[in-house]
Amino acid sequence: MTARHALAEAAARLAFSATARLDAELLMAHALGIERSVLLLDVHRETPPAFAALVERRVAHEPVAYITGNRGFWTIDLAVGPGVLVPRADSETLIEAAIAHFGVGAPATILDLGTGSGALLLAALDQWPEATGVGVDMAGAAIEIARGNAERLGMKNRARIVRGGWGGVGGLHDLILCNPPYIALDESLPEEVARYEPPCALFAGVDGLDDYRAIAPLLRAQLAPGGAAILEIGSTQAEAVTALLGTQGFAVTPRRDLGGRPRALVAT
Numbered sequence: 001m002t003a004r005h006a007l008a009e010a011a012a013r014l015a016f017s018a019t020a021r022l023d024a025e026l027l028m029a030h031a032l033g034i035e036r037s038v039l040l041l042d043v044h045r046e047t048p049p050a051f052a053a054l055v056e057r058r059v060a061h062e063p064v065a066y067i068t069g070n071r072g073f074w075t076i077d078l079a080v081g082p083g084v085l086v087p088r089a090d091s092e093t094l095i096e097a098a099i100a101h102f103g104v105g106a107p108a109t110i111l112d113l114g115t116g117s118g119a120l121l122l123a124a125l126d127q128w129p130e131a132t133g134v135g136v137d138m139a140g141a142a143i144e145i146a147r148g149n150a151e152r153l154g155m156k157n158r159a160r161i162v163r164g165g166w167g168g169v170g171g172l173h174d175l176i177l178c179n180p181p182y183i184a185l186d187e188s189l190p191e192e193v194a195r196y197e198p199p200c201a202l203f204a205g206v207d208g209l210d211d212y213r214a215i216a217p218l219l220r221a222q223l224a225p226g227g228a229a230i231l232e233i234g235s236t237q238a239e240a241v242t243a244l245l246g247t248q249g250f251a252v253t254p255r256r257d258l259g260g261r262p263r264a265l266v267a268t
């Protein structure tokens with residue numbers, strides 16, 4: 001069967017996904033061992049036998065990024081797996097906010113609290129080639145994946161990945177990035193998230209604010225003068241998290257994602 005035909009069939013079976021056609025193309029490119037852009041130049045090639053099993057995994061709602069083992073984020077490509085959250089386009093809002101904060105300047109030092117795959121840290125280091133940074137995570141699987149990503153991206157000597165919590169690693173950092181867990185316990189999530197992604201990276205108590213309560217009092221001691229701490233938030237949490245940061249003496253500016261929802265808070 002040609003790829004063109006197999007893609008149409010697969011996309012129909014993946015109708016539950018908001019990105020059914022894209023999912024099918026990414027799986028086909030993965031099965032062929034080529035870039036999606038190369039696949040799209042010639043969809044009349046033969047479908048490889050491996051494609052069917054990949055589609056079955058996606059039909060069971062497994063995230064495409066876990067099936068292919070990688071996901072693009074900002075300007076970089078990251079290896080990902082079940083131990084870390086799949087990097088989301090929403091989180092690129094934090095990088096945009098950081099660029100807006102520093103303008104023509106640049107942070108010299110970057111701290112990523114709860115780095116997971118290393119997405120935010122490594123994207124920021126790609127943005128500012130002179131910067132160095134630290135990614136902190138509690139989870140062993142995350143540390144391993146983030147270290148692998150730093151190495152593959154040639155950033156091993158600029159990115160240190162260490163085990164730790166919201167208190168970080170000491171010292172002052174020009175830019176602090178943080179995408180903490182912020183889902184409320186009773187919130188319903190898409191099956192691909194609920195069944196496959198690590199609960200420790202998602203859930204934060206009954207109201208989803210537990211980790212912000214822990215983080216807010218610890219930020220000032222880690223932030224260099226003139227710097228910014230940029231936190232991802234759930235789209236309904238801007239007010240509550242702004243208040244938490246406000247009691248710690250921060251001025252807070254929200255930034256919206258591409259869907260127009262408040263997605264990041266810039267605390268200075």
Ligand code: GLN
Nearest residue numbers: 179180181182183201202
């Ligand atoms: N944005 C993610 C989701 O909606 C949650 C990420 C997080 O809790 N930090 O699934």
